[in-house]
Amino acid sequence: VIALLNGRSTGEVPVVDRGLAYGDGLFETIKVIDGCAQFLTEHLARLSRDCLRLAMQLDLTNLRTEIAQILVAADSGVLKLIITRDATTRGYQASPGAAAQRLLIFFPQHFPPLDPLPSGIQVRLCRQHLAEQPSLAGMKHLNRLEQVMARSEWSDPNIAEGLMMDRCSRLIEGVASNLFLVRAGTVYTPRLHRCGVAGVVRDLVLHKMASDCAPVFETDLMLDDLVAADEVFLSNSLIGIMPVLKIDCLHKMRGDVTIAFQQCFQKLCLQESIANECR
Amino acid sequence: VIALLNGRSTGEVPVVDRGLAYGDGLFETIKVIDGCAQFLTEHLARLSRDCLRLAMQLDLTNLRTEIAQILVAADSGVLKLIITRDATTRGYQASPGAAAQRLLIFFPQHFPPLDPLPSGIQVRLCRQHLAEQPSLAGMKHLNRLEQVMARSEWSDPNIAEGLMMDRCSRLIEGVASNLFLVRAGTVYTPRLHRCGVAGVVRDLVLHKMASDCAPVFETDLMLDDLVAADEVFLSNSLIGIMPVLKIDCLHKMRGDVTIAFQQCFQKLCLQESIANECR
Numbered sequence: 001v002i003a004l005l006n007g008r009s010t011g012e013v014p015v016v017d018r019g020l021a022y023g024d025g026l027f028e029t030i031k032v033i034d035g036c037a038q039f040l041t042e043h044l045a046r047l048s049r050d051c052l053r054l055a056m057q058l059d060l061t062n063l064r065t066e067i068a069q070i071l072v073a074a075d076s077g078v079l080k081l082i083i084t085r086d087a088t089t090r091g092y093q094a095s096p097g098a099a100a101q102r103l104l105i106f107f108p109q110h111f112p113p114l115d116p117l118p119s120g121i122q123v124r125l126c127r128q129h130l131a132e133q134p135s136l137a138g139m140k141h142l143n144r145l146e147q148v149m150a151r152s153e154w155s156d157p158n159i160a161e162g163l164m165m166d167r168c169s170r171l172i173e174g175v176a177s178n179l180f181l182v183r184a185g186t187v188y189t190p191r192l193h194r195c196g197v198a199g200v201v202r203d204l205v206l207h208k209m210a211s212d213c214a215p216v217f218e219t220d221l222m223l224d225d226l227v228a229a230d231e232v233f234l235s236n237s238l239i240g241i242m243p244v245l246k247i248d249c250l251h252k253m254r255g256d257v258t259i260a261f262q263q264c265f266q267k268l269c270l271q272e273s274i275a276n277e278c279r
Numbered sequence: 280v281i282a283l284l285n286g287r288s289t290g291e292v293p294v295v296d297r298g299l300a301y302g303d304g305l306f307e308t309i310k311v312i313d314g315c316a317q318f319l320t321e322h323l324a325r326l327s328r329d330c331l332r333l334a335m336q337l338d339l340t341n342l343r344t345e346i347a348q349i350l351v352a353a354d355s356g357v358l359k360l361i362i363t364r365d366a367t368t369r370g371y372q373a374s375p376g377a378a379a380q381r382l383l384i385f386f387p388q389h390f391p392p393l394d395p396l397p398s399g400i401q402v403r404l405c406r407q408h409l410a411e412q413p414s415l416a417g418m419k420h421l422n423r424l425e426q427v428m429a430r431s432e433w434s435d436p437n438i439a440e441g442l443m444m445d446r447c448s449r450l451i452e453g454v455a456s457n458l459f460l461v462r463a464g465t466v467y468t469p470r471l472h473r474c475g476v477a478g479v480v481r482d483l484v485l486h487k488m489a490s491d492c493a494p495v496f497e498t499d500l501m502l503d504d505l506v507a508a509d510e511v512f513l514s515n516s517l518i519g520i521m522p523v524l525k526i527d528c529l530h531k532m533r534g535d536v537t538i539a540f541q542q543c544f545q546k547l548c549l550q551e552s553i554a555n556e557c558r
Binding site (some may be wrong): 001003005007010011012013014015016017018019020021022023024027054055066078080084085090091092093094096103107131132133136137141142143144145146147148149150151152155167175176195269 | 280284289290291292293294295296297298299300301302303306317333334346357359361363364367370371372373375382384386407410411412414416420421422423424425426427428429430431434446454455
């Protein structure tokens with residue numbers, strides 16, 4: 001594991017860090033292929049937007065330099081950015097205009113080739129629900145105990161992901177992914193204004209891929225919609241677009257719409273790597 | 280700032296700590312007077328209970344030794360314990376039976392004398408609400424962005440604390456304290472099964488002080504109850520029992536019941552320091 005804190009090579013963060021004390025910060029999980037950070041522009045745009053919401057001052061120029069510095073030495077793996085609010089004193093009150101601490105961690109990891117496209121995974125429905133908190137909804141912040149609790153519900157390695165609902169039994173997302181249901185050729189994904197993380201690939205599905213593949217709408221989705229769905233898929237930065245074949249005892253097919261989004265995503269990745277002159 | 284991580288003197292924690300990554304852990308804020316940790320038994324009991332809820336394996340024997348080690352060198356201040364789940368890999372899934380990391384931080388601080396009893400503080404009502412999450416309610420866990428957001432609503436140093444409600448406008452607690460309303464000689468404090476932190480002093484009020492002072496009941500409390508209250512007070516480990524004299528433009532008196540709890544708490548502190556042979 002290679003790590004940089006504000007540009008300095010380190011394996012540790014100060015004990016008074018507000019990310020540790022309160023989860024007062026944000027993170028990004030970026031797929032790195034052959035030293036190239038996938039959808040870096042989109043990740044940094046999301047990070048900047050969420051920093052604004054938390055009133056954190058992020059030095060994006062330095063962050064970009066540090067990312068480049070890590071990528072030079074990196075092959076394939078996961079680049080994790082953790083941005084936390086600087087602490088000067090104890091207690092919840094933050095210093096006005098406190099600078100954001102930039103922690104970059106690179107975890108080497110081998111990814112399977114994109115071709116053939118993955119056929120799909122088995123998931124489960126989690127008992128742990130997501131609380132509704134509009135002022136934090138959508139952000140990829142560091143308060144993730146709900147996800148930790150949900151992920152602790154199973155250890156079967158055949159189950160790749162869990163689906164989470166809110167208290168009103170609305171489907172929201174996977175523990176570490178966004179959710180899409182296909183019905184009659186149209187794609188639906190949960191609205192994330194009450195809870196959930198607005199993923200970078202979800203955003204690509206909504207705003208870059210929909211026009212080429214199938215219409216995508218944000219809406220409230222219930223269990224009935226999951227049962228009625230023709231196809232189900234998940235997205236995140238590491239798995240891309242992933243078909244769901246089984247949810248507990250409910251079976252689904254990897255259908256044409258899901259395959260179209262998988263192909264579309266593959267094309268997007270390829271275009272991006274050419275545009276960014278990835279080695 | 281003096282800090283120990285698993286018994287080792289340090290100023291830093293590993294970048295892969297799950298406390299930083301996900302807020303996957305707990306904390307305690309303990310008042311230290313002349314090298315003596317106030318209500319340590321109660322703090323460790325709460326910590327142990329919450330560790331069970333999070334399925335974290337805490338080595339209490341080592342923790343006690345480390346606390347003693349820090350207190351030897353300590354005068355007055357705040358002892359913060361941060362207990363996080365050990366990380367071996369990236370991702371939400373925890374290693375089964377992962378040991379809890381023990382971080383102890385001592386912040387030197389001078390406290391005003393207990394005599395005369397504090398006359399009271401001014402507080403405000405926060406716009407930021409608390410989300411309902413029964414599976415985390417009551418615990419002093421590290422997911423504290425709601426409190427950070429609430430505390431960022433004001434900078435006026437005359438306002439000592441903010442009161443927080445849930446989405447249904449039920450009063451729950453202060454940003455860093457528990458809330459008590461007095462009406463007709465009886466004390467009411469919000470139930471904390473949906474959200475909120477079950478404070479150590481709140482527990483003392485309910486289970487040790489009530490019998491000597493006034494009956495205390497846990498119930499749902501609304502803004503109307505705050506308006507109708509004869510007296511209002513807050514509690515936490517650093518302020519003890521603190522009368523509230525003003526909530527925005529609403530004035531309150533420090534009445535007999537609040538004074539009785541202040542005196543009772545003072546007596547409890549004294550008894551405890553004698554029983555523990557504090558220097």
